[in-house]
Amino acid sequence: MSAQVLSLPRREYQTRLNTTRQQLLAGGYGGLLAFSGYAERDGNVCYLCGHKNAFPYSPKTEQVSGLGYSALLVPTEGETTLISPLGFQTDALFGVERSRTGTNFARDLGQAMRETGLNSTKLAVAGGDVIPGIYLDEMKREFPETRFEYNDNLLTELRMVKSENEIRLMKQASRIADKALSTAIDRIKPGMKESAIGSIAREAAMEVGADYVVRDRVQSGREMGRLRWPFASSKKIRRGELVSIDFVGWVGKYGFDILRIGCAGRANREQRRLIEVAGEATEAMTQKLVDQGEIASSLLVLEKFNRDGFHVSPFGHGIGLEIVENPYLFPGVSGRLRKNMVLCIEPDVRWKGKFASIENEVIVKAEKPEVLTKLPMFLE
Numbered sequence: 592m593s594a595q596v597l598s599l600p601r602r603e604y605q606t607r608l609n610t611t612r613q614q615l616l617a618g619g620y621g622g623l624l625a626f627s628g629y630a631e632r633d634g635n636v637c638y639l640c641g642h643k644n645a646f647p648y649s650p651k652t653e654q655v656s657g658l659g660y661s662a663l664l665v666p667t668e669g670e671t672t673l674i675s676p677l678g679f680q681t682d683a684l685f686g687v688e689r690s691r692t693g694t695n696f697a698r699d700l701g702q703a704m705r706e707t708g709l710n711s712t713k714l715a716v717a718g719g720d721v722i723p724g725i726y727l728d729e730m731k732r733e734f735p736e737t738r739f740e741y742n743d744n745l746l747t748e749l750r751m752v753k754s755e756n757e758i759r760l761m762k763q764a765s766r767i768a769d770k771a772l773s774t775a776i777d778r779i780k781p782g783m784k785e786s787a788i789g790s791i792a793r794e795a796a797m798e799v800g801a802d803y804v805v806r807d808r809v810q811s812g813r814e815m816g817r818l819r820w821p822f823a824s825s826k827k828i829r830r831g832e833l834v835s836i837d838f839v840g841w842v843g844k845y846g847f848d849i850l851r852i853g854c855a856g857r858a859n860r861e862q863r864r865l866i867e868v869a870g871e872a873t874e875a876m877t878q879k880l881v882d883q884g885e886i887a888s889s890l891l892v893l894e895k896f897n898r899d900g901f902h903v904s905p906f907g908h909g910i911g912l913e914i915v916e917n918p919y920l921f922p923g924v925s926g927r928l929r930k931n932m933v934l935c936i937e938p939d940v941r942w943k944g945k946f947a948s949i950e951n952e953v954i955v956k957a958e959k960p961e962v963l964t965k966l967p968m969f970l971e
Contacts, residue, residue, distance in 0.1 A: 598843040599641070599756050604685035607639055607749065608665065614745055615667050621712025622666040624739070625746065626722040629659040630805060634912035635718045635746050636663045636673070640686050643844060646677050651725070657696020660722060663687075664700075664707050672703040697729040704734060711736040717746045747917050751909060753931045757845065758954060761911070761933055763800075764842035765952050765963040768849050771796035772838050776853035776970040781830035783855075785809040789823035792838055804840035805914070811835075811855070816939065816946025828855045833862055835948070839914050846914045848935050850950035853970050861943070863969075869940040869947035870968035872896050872903050876920070876938055877953050880960040882930040886920055889928075893938055904939040910952060928955045933963070 615623055627636035629644045636642050640663055648659035657676050664672040670688035673679060676699075678692045689706070691699035704710045711734065719727070719741045731739060753761065775792035789807035796804050809823040810816070812832040828834055837850040852866055872893055879889035890905040897903055907920030910933055918926055920934065928934075937950035952963040 598760055598845075599754075601685050603754060603756055604639070604641065608671070608686050610749065611639065611665060611745070612667050615665070615715060618715065618742070618745075619713060620667065620715045620740075620742075622664060622707065622709045623715045623717060623745065624709075625663045625665065626716070626718030627661045627663075628718075628721045630803075631914050632718075632721045633661070634750060634916065635721070636661050637844060637912050638746060638750055639663055639665065640671070640673065641683050641844070642673060642675060642679050642687070643683070644675070645680070651723075655694045657699075657726065658694070660696060660726075662696075662700055662703075662722075664703050664709060666707050666709055669707055672707055674699050674703055697726050700726070701730065701733050704730070704737070709737070710734045713738040713740060715740055715742040715745055717743050719743065750911060751917055751932055752929050753911060753933050753954075755931075757911065758931065758933070760843040760845045761847075761952070762963055764845050764847040765849070766965075767796055767799050767801050767842050768838055768840070768847035769964060769966050770799050771801070772836055772849060772851050773966060773970065775836060776834070776851060779828065779834055779853045779855050781828060781855045783828050784824075785811055785826050785828065785834075786821075786823040788828075788834065788836065792836060796838075796840060800842060802841045802843065804838070806837075806839050808837035808839075809834065813944070815852075816941070816948070830856045831859065833858065833866075833947070837950070844912060846910050846912070847952065848910055848914050848950065849952060849964050849966070850937055850948055851966055851968075851970060852947060852949070858969075858971055861945075865940065865942050865945055865947045866949070866969045868896060868901055868903070868942070869938070869949045872938040872940055873936050873949045873951055873968075876905065876907065876936045877951060877960055877962060880928055880932075880934060880936070880953050880955045882928065882955060882957045884928045884955075886918060886924050886926050886928065889920060890922060896940070900942055902941045904941075906938050906948075907934055907936045909933065910935050930955055930957055
């Protein structure tokens, strides 16, 4: 099996399966039904066996259904089964003993449940917010003796804290993202289209080893900070405008997500002040990311920036196999941080009708967090 394809050691996947089965037994479950979706929601199945969905979501018909989704059945005892419409990459898997690759997802899942003896037991369901309810409804009708119990925490808790091997891969991904974004910002010039800047970043990332770039949200001037479609438009960048690039993709199955701001020319004093405060806010949140630190504390530290007309909002999330993972760093979220969580820190700063955000990837450590993103806060 190619070490380049199976990005983690086989023993790590085995440990994950063993730990999952122990938790299933402790909870009185007969097995686990883990669901994944295409691209940004395929973490559950990928975590357990390395499978990533390579076909996008598609319409359901009577003959064809479930394209873009996958499921892994893990009995507490017995063989695992991967249900992956249209197929999978054999040399990228570990621990998959059976498989079904037809084009009727619910039918293949039902047959797999019967074959593994999970058609009349208490079954933990991870990824209930990923799979459309129509498929679980079919399972409930077909197997009335099976008790389906949503239990996302079973895998979420395991996935939040990264192993040293995962951190190694995420450091590699961060280096590639840094290189791509630096290249793109260095080439910003007045008159260029936003889409051209995104293309430069994407090409640079793929050239140095990215697996997939899912989006490059490029926005300039007053467009910065708005939710809009398309992400990178044909808008031409004017001289003196700030340009933000939110850059997202994967390397070695693990994600990167960073945001930096450049300028088409030389930034003025107000622009520099805005970016300076954005960088200071990101740094202030970052310094609170220590083992057993409270999430609420990392948010409250930003209150001191709400002066002189500035309004700073906390924003952050975990990252790993998926771009947005638990925990969230939003107002109202409680809980404590743990060593080796990897987080994206990106507070929003608004001032005089303008927006800025600086996003770093950060590893939670015992005493001082480790910042993976090495780019300067502002690249002019």
